[in-house]
Every structure is written in C-alpha cells, then in structure tokens.
Amino acid sequence: MKKITISDVAKQANVSRSTVSQYLNHRFDYMGEKTRDRIEQVIEELGYQPNIVARSLKQKSTKTIGVIVANILHNFSTEVSRAIEDVCHEVDIHTIICNADDEPKKEKKYIDMLRAKQVDGLIIFPTGGNKQLYQNMIDENYPVVFVDRKVDGIPVSSIMLDNHKSSKLAVDHCVEKGYDQIGIITTSIIRDVTPRLERLEGYERALNNRGIPIREEYKKSVEIESIQSTLHEMLQQDNPPQAVIAGNDLALIEILKYVKGHRLAMPEDLAVLGIDDVSFASFYSPPITTIAQPTFEMGEKAATVLLGKIQKQETKDEGIDIRFDPMLIPREST
Known part of the structure; x- marks a missing residue:
C-alpha cells in the first residue's frame, strides 16, 4: 500500500507543500479558514500521518x-x-x-x-x-x-x-493542640533525599524554638516496610509520643494502617498529621490533618x-x- 506523502495532501487540497507544512506546524497567521478546513479534510480522507522523525531532524526538535x-x-x-x-x-x-x-x-x-x-x-x-x-x-x-x-x-x-517551614507548621500545630511529646517518622534518608532530610531538620528546629527537648527515640527514618513496626516500638515506650508526624504520604499510609489495625482512636490515643496532602485526607474517618504542597x-x-x-x-x-x-x-x- 502506497504511503501517503505531504505532496499527495498538497495536490488534493490544491495548495503548495509549504502551506501544508505551515498547517502541520500550526502556523496559521496568513492562512484562511477555508484553506485550513480543506487541508484538514484531505488529511483525514487520505489518512496522512506526518513523519515525526523527519520533521524533528529538520527542525532540530x-x-x-x-x-x-x-x-x-x-x-x-x-x-x-x-x-x-x-x-x-x-x-x-x-x-x-x-x-x-x-x-x-x-x-x-x-x-x-x-x-x-x-x-x-x-x-x-x-x-x-x-x-x-x-x-x-x-x-x-x-x-x-x-x-x-x-x-x-x-x-x-x-x-x-520549603520543607523546614512544613515541619514548623506541623510542630506548631501539635503544640497549639496541647501536645508536647511529638514524634516524626520519615521514609529512609540513606540517599540523602532532600525533603526527608530537611523535614527532619525542620522538626528539630521547631522543637528547639518551642523549648521542647529533642528525643531521638521519637525521630525515626526507616524503609517503608519497617514503618509500622517502628511506630509500634515508639508507642511501647514508657513515655510514648502523643502525636506523630508522617514525613510524606507513603509514611502516612503505613501509620494509618497501624492505627486501624490496632484500633487506636485519633486523636485520643494518637494524634496523626501528614506532610503531603492526600486525596483521601478530607473524607477519611476522622479526616486527616495535613501539610499540603502546591x-x-x-x-x-x-x-x-x-x-x-x-x-x-x-x-x-x-x-x-x-x-x-x-x-x-x-x-x-x-
């Protein structure tokens, strides 16, 4: 079956090859509406497919x-x-x-x-x-x-x-709600992933600004599959956190799985706040407090x-x- 070319389109539409080329490249400044409609109709009738590779080589894009x-x-x-x-x-x-x-x-x-x-x-x-x-x-x-x-x-x-600010918003909100034992769990920082490192730094700064001691046992960075066990260990301490901040959406999901699996009430048993808004946050039961990114x-x-x-x-x-x-x-x- 013969391959349809730009010359075939030009001939049937009764226009020049350059006019068809201008149409294909959406350059309509000096092209009448009837001409555009005619070229469009011919392209559809003939089933013409532009050679994208050839066009990209010519245009260098x-x-x-x-x-x-x-x-x-x-x-x-x-x-x-x-x-x-x-x-x-x-x-x-x-x-x-x-x-x-x-x-x-x-x-x-x-x-x-x-x-x-x-x-x-x-x-x-x-x-x-x-x-x-x-x-x-x-x-x-x-x-x-x-x-x-x-x-x-x-x-x-x-x-x-601004990851430092996101942690500050989270810590300040928890303090204003009456919590002074505040934990944070992020996914692994082994590869120095910027938002995870900065959110941990921001958490420490925010606690310092509030005069709240930093407790290493409240600050964890682990692989996703270890988040639930890490939270369990955190909550088994003599003085467990009253609130926990999830460092991102994947950490939040694991924390919520643990809360549901252990039938904990939020915020009575544990207050939960997530950095990264998630689609289900507003209709989860109870709705989840989040720090949203634009x-x-x-x-x-x-x-x-x-x-x-x-x-x-x-x-x-x-x-x-x-x-x-x-x-x-x-x-x-x-």
Whole structure:
C-alpha cells in the first residue's frame, strides 16, 4: 500500500507543500479558514500521518520532553507530573513519563533512553545516585530541571517545597493542640533525599524554638516496610509520643494502617498529621490533618523553567532553588 506523502495532501487540497507544512506546524497567521478546513479534510480522507522523525531532524526538535519521577506511588509525583503535562500540552509539547523507583540504575537507564530519543529536555525527581551523569548534561548545556530534590554540587534549577517551614507548621500545630511529646517518622534518608532530610531538620528546629527537648527515640527514618513496626516500638515506650508526624504520604499510609489495625482512636490515643496532602485526607474517618504542597503550581513552574531553557530564554524567578510555601490544613486527626 502506497504511503501517503505531504505532496499527495498538497495536490488534493490544491495548495503548495509549504502551506501544508505551515498547517502541520500550526502556523496559521496568513492562512484562511477555508484553506485550513480543506487541508484538514484531505488529511483525514487520505489518512496522512506526518513523519515525526523527519520533521524533528529538520527542525532540530522532537517537541518532546522526558519526566523521570523518583517514585510514581507518591501522590506528589502524580500531581506534579499532571501539571507538567498540562503546560506542555498547551504548547504542543509531548511528555514521556518514567518511574525510577528510587533506583539510580533505573534512573540512568531512563536518562540514557530519553536522550537517545532526542527529547528536548528533562525534568527529573533525582535519586541523587547519578552525579556524573547530571554534571555531563550541565557541561553540554542540555536543558534539565530538578523537582522536589536537589543534589549537592550540581547547579541545576530545583523546584522544591520549603520543607523546614512544613515541619514548623506541623510542630506548631501539635503544640497549639496541647501536645508536647511529638514524634516524626520519615521514609529512609540513606540517599540523602532532600525533603526527608530537611523535614527532619525542620522538626528539630521547631522543637528547639518551642523549648521542647529533642528525643531521638521519637525521630525515626526507616524503609517503608519497617514503618509500622517502628511506630509500634515508639508507642511501647514508657513515655510514648502523643502525636506523630508522617514525613510524606507513603509514611502516612503505613501509620494509618497501624492505627486501624490496632484500633487506636485519633486523636485520643494518637494524634496523626501528614506532610503531603492526600486525596483521601478530607473524607477519611476522622479526616486527616495535613501539610499540603502546591503541587500543580510546582509542576507548572518546572515546565515553564524547562521550556525557557529549551528556548534559551531567561525565565522569571529562575534560580538554583525555587521554593514554594506549604499550607496547613487542620482536620480532626489532631
């Protein structure tokens, strides 16, 4: 079966090849509505499919970016990726989303694969385990933006939450509710993941500011599968915490599993607060107090900064760290 070409479309629509090309590239400034409609109709009748590879070689752009999230299970990752896709869709840029599962080897595989596909730029939620690869992209002036995390020594624009402030909001809220024995559980900090480290630092600062002693047995960072047993040990102490802060949404889910499994009442037996808002927080029983990130605004900023880099434009507010403010959403779990 003969492959339909742009020349076939031009001939049947009675226009030049360049006019069809302008139509395909959405350049309608000097094109009448009837001409556009005619070309669209012919393309549909003939079943014409543009040769994307040829177009990208000619334009030196694939009109595609890659997004590599550290862990797609995080509510944060999903919402930020959606916002990135929304911004790119508006300017006819395609997105390829990959999940690294917090594994540096998998992240490297996706970076290499996406660059082999000649995507125009990358938005990465970095695992932190590929410093030389990140540095190589910088040295090549390849457009790249980090989200949620930064990597020491790598000067890449990073879109992040003010994590210290999020912990301060959490601790201050607990104190104002009458709790002075406040614990925190985060997922593992083995790879120096920025938000986890900063939330722990912010927790300690907030306790110091309130004159509350820091108790190491109240501050834990463990793998997801150990969170419930860690909370159990914490609550078996002679002076167990009255409130516990979940360092992210995955930690919160494990804490809630433990609370339900042991039939604890919130907040009477244990007050629970999560950093990262989750979709079920408002209708859980009781509703969960959370510290929300402006995920869609962060995703929009990441996309805007990357597109500015691709177009070699200066982007307003661009810097090494671009921080967003968290927001306390008080509910009945505290």
